[in-house]
Amino acid sequence: MPLGVVGLFQDSQFGSQQGGATMSLWLADSLRQPAPVPPRDWRVRLREWADEVELVPDLAQRIGSPTWFRGLATCFGLCATALYLSPGFKPIPGLPGRTMAEAHYDEVRSQMITPLALGADSGRRMGATDAVQPLRQTPERPQIELNAQVGSSDTLARALSRAGVSSSDVATVMTLVGEDISSGVKPGTRLDMILGRRASRDRPRPLDRLAFRARLDLTLELERAGGVLSVRRIPIRVDNTPLRIQGVVGDSIYRSARAAGAPPKAVQAFLRVIAGQVDLGGIGAGDRYDIVTEYRRAETGDIEVGELLYAGLQRARGKSVDMLKWTSNGRTEWFEASGVGERRGVLSAPVAGRMSSGFGMRRHPILGYSRMHAGIDFAARYGSPIYAVTDGVIAYAGRHGGHGNYVRIQHGGGIATGYAHMSRIAAAPGQRVRRGQVIGYVGSTGLSTGPHLHYELYRGGATVNPLSVKFTTTAQLAGDDLRAFRAQLARYKGLRVGQHQAFAQAPSAAPVASGK
Structure with missing residues (x-):
């Protein structure tokens, strides 16, 4: 509020003396010239305008508002400006290289690393000219030395064939060493071979030499002399002390x-x-x-x-x-x-299968009336092997009425077992069988509705529940067998710990065997 107005208000309330003084102050203030207002900087005005307008709004908020659309327009404008000002991707033009003259090209080609590797100093005299003619056939190495190895589940013949030995040489080798490797060659055995020069390119290389360890106590060396392979057996002394x-x-x-x-x-x-x-x-x-x-x-x-x-x-x-x-x-x-x-x-079951029917009275699936089931049935796949439950002698093997193909085993002590409905019998009467030995195969012969094994157990000639009988067999040595057993046990206990004989000298090689 101006000072003069304040003075007039005071004059009307408190008297003219105070009002006169105030009026004089108002007149003095009105006579003064107002100070000029300095102009504001454009940067300040631009900053104030930017704060009010909000040029860079968050496009994830207030979607659809005028501020959001303004920010979207700003984004598109900046992207368009960046694309407009982006540089091009056109290739930079350049002049093609000059074509080399024939003499210059020959000189450069002669200085490659290939002629230098053959012993030239500079390579300038190694370039091929018209006088050079290509070889019709490249020369072959006179012989090839190979090292092969017998793999797992492999044979000597297959290992040699993989190494490039001809089938005729493989047959000759197997004829010469067949008796020495009757039990096979141990996997991992190293084969040292030399293949010689072949007569023509369409024929395999001949086997000139072969050496390998046939057994722990024997090394075999085969060598070709006069076109014939011969074998030399080199024995190796072995200490068999346990x-x-x-x-x-x-x-x-x-x-x-x-x-x-x-x-x-x-x-x-x-x-x-x-x-x-x-x-x-x-x-x-x-x-x-x-x-x-x-x-x-x-x-x-x-x-x-x-x-x-x-x-x-x-x-x-x-x-x-x-x-x-x-x-x-x-x-x-x-x-x-x-x-x-x-x-x-005894085995837990004479066949690999599940028990499908137990021992006792039941309704027969074919005859249609109740009768005694004198054994237990095992459901198994057709052709599954049937095993003897324990040691014994085959008392019967053949057709047996409703049992079909049937085998009966006597185990001693009045105990016997029977196996029925077999598809095929693998035992003969009087044959001694061991526990776990295959005596036949699952079938559906006789009175049977499907492939299964009917298993019976006899005690004193009468059938009993096979699940109610548990028996074991124990071997007992006696007489000369027991004395030999105790002597062997004493020898083992008399051995010194880790003792072996010493080898005095190397053995001499055996004479050369006849070759082929």
Whole structure:
């Protein structure tokens, strides 16, 4: 409010003296010239306008508002400006290179790395001219040295054929060495070969030399002389002394035996035998193990680890184990030191299948009335093998009424088993069979509605429920067999730990055999 107006208001309220003074102040103020207002900078005005207009709005908010459309227009304008001002992608024009003259081209070509690699210093004199004629045939190497290896599930003949040996030479090699490798060549055996010069390009190279290790105790060398292959057999002396390893169990019996030098194969076989006698978890630190295994060592340093022969375990607490592998009556099994063999029980089922019908009264599926089912049925696929549940002698094998193809086995002690409805019989009367031996195949002969096995168990000639009878067989050595067993056990226990004979000198090569 102007100062003079304030003074007039005061004059009307408080008197003329105060109002006069105020009026004089108003007149003095009105006579003064107003100060000029400086113009504002354009940058300030532009900033204020930008704050009000909001040129860069957030397009994710207030969609559809005037501000959003203004921001969208700004975005399109900037994109259009960037595309308009972007540089082009047209190739930059350039002049093509000059075509080289023939002499210059020949000089450059002669200085390549190929002639330099053949011994030239500068390469200028190595360029081909019209006097150079191409070879009709490139020369071949006079012989090729090869190293091959017999693979897994492979044979010597296939390995040689893969290496490029002709079929006629392969047949000759197999004729010469067939008797020496009757059991096959060990996978991984190295074959050292030399293939000679061939008569023409359409014929394979002849085998000039072949050398390989046929067995641990034999090396074979084949060589061509006068166009004929001949073989030379080089024997290698081998020590067959069994390997004995003893030690004290630490944290783990496996790690303790491996640390003592026992081969992995022998330790695994040892644990399988021991597990059948005692609980492996009960073996503790301080128990002593004793392992004897087949061990063949050649004078060349090569070794072969064979089967486990003896397994012993002396325990500080609990049952000790003393087992020896022995062959009696054509069967190889583990026997205790007393001559008692391992116990063998019947199979869980004589065929791989599920039990479809049990023992007892039932309604016959074909005859249509209830009658005694004197066995148990196993549903199985047609042609599945049928096994003998335990050792015995075939008492009957052939057609047997409603049983169809039928086999009956006598097991001794009045116990017998029967197998019916076979498609084919694989045993003959009087034949001795072992536990797990195939005696026939599943079929549907006789009174049968489909492929299955009807299994019966007889005690004293009468059928009984096969599931109610559990029996085992145990071998017992006696007489001369028991004495030989104990002598062998004493020899193994008398072996020194890790002892082998020393080889004094290398063997001489055998004479050259007749060749082909």
